[in-house]
Amino acid sequence: MPNPTISPSQxxxxxxxxxxxxxxxxxxxxxxxxxxxxxxQKAVAGFLLSMFRDMDIAEDAAxxxxxxxxxxxxxxxxRANFKTWVSRIAINEARSRLRWAKLRRWLSFDAPPxxxxxxxxxxxxxxxxxAPDEKEALERKLDLERAxxxxxxxxxxxxxxxxxxxxxxxxxxxxxxSEGTVKSTLFAATRKMRERLS
Amino acid sequence: MKEHKEEKxxxxxxxxxxxxxxxxxxSWAKILPASRWERLAAATKSALGARPSRPSLVAWTPAVAVxxxxxxxxxxxxxxxxxxxxxxxxxxxxxxxxHLDLLQNxxxxxxxxxxxxxxx
Numbered sequence: 001m002p003n004p005t006i007s008p009s010q011x012x013x014x015x016x017x018x019x020x021x022x023x024x025x026x027x028x029x030x031x032x033x034x035x036x037x038x039x040x041q042k043a044v045a046g047f048l049l050s051m052f053r054d055m056d057i058a059e060d061a062a063x064x065x066x067x068x069x070x071x072x073x074x075x076x077x078x079r080a081n082f083k084t085w086v087s088r089i090a091i092n093e094a095r096s097r098l099r100w101a102k103l104r105r106w107l108s109f110d111a112p113p114x115x116x117x118x119x120x121x122x123x124x125x126x127x128x129x130x131a132p133d134e135k136e137a138l139e140r141k142l143d144l145e146r147a148x149x150x151x152x153x154x155x156x157x158x159x160x161x162x163x164x165x166x167x168x169x170x171x172x173x174x175x176x177x178s179e180g181t182v183k184s185t186l187f188a189a190t191r192k193m194r195e196r197l198s
Numbered sequence: 199m200k201e202h203k204e205e206k207x208x209x210x211x212x213x214x215x216x217x218x219x220x221x222x223x224x225s226w227a228k229i230l231p232a233s234r235w236e237r238l239a240a241a242t243k244s245a246l247g248a249r250p251s252r253p254s255l256v257a258w259t260p261a262v263a264v265x266x267x268x269x270x271x272x273x274x275x276x277x278x279x280x281x282x283x284x285x286x287x288x289x290x291x292x293x294x295x296x297h298l299d300l301l302q303n304x305x306x307x308x309x310x311x312x313x314x315x316x317x318x
Binding site: 030033034037038041042043045046049050059062063066067070125128129130133134136137138139140141144159162163164165168183184186187189190193194197 | 206207209210211213214216217218219222223224225226227228229230231234235238239241242243245246247
């Protein structure tokens, strides 16, 4: 659907390959970088949401990753594609935040009561969705998320990215592992998730 | 073997597509309303122009303290303020005289009758 706030000439300017948009962003064209944000932020924020199980933190981390990417565009050599590069920044951001959160919890000795965190994030997601068919899809998705809670860190990262439509090659590039390892990790994840779902 | 690995991926995809209206794996990108993603994209675009935040108090307080200590040491060790050291032989002699004084004082103290001054 055409965006009414963007003129047709601007719209054509914002189309094009990622390489082209990165090249223009490097020259300081924030609109071109904005097009990259629109193209890839959903996938990045999506897998971060599965990792954090909190919409606000996931959105903040995704935003932080894109702002970092914009500031570090000079160091982007173009060996990987833009999506895998920014996803790698995002996953490092997520790992670092999770490490700090773990340390803070350990230092404060105040583990939250079981189930309270899950309850609140699920309730907030339910409240943000209106249509009945969307609500049904959300319930199925929440079942998957609960099943994913049984996965180890790498399995969870791999499964979360696959769910957001990343190809095997993209996951391998983001996590710095081989495609074969991605496949076997997904196999292990499938087995564990199936046990939890049945 | 390769086909077997492909099956593993298909298994995962089909497990995650159950109940999906489009038949594709249930992704947050598709489930959450478009307005939410638009708001996030707009917030990110507006953050691109913002200057990087200033370092927090925790970061710059130790840096200022270290800089102040270095400045203090530099000022009191600067060549302009430094008093020239005495030659080593003079310092050795000074030490020797101090020891001699101590011995003399000791001898004087021993010569005093008991109860006068601080005789041992």
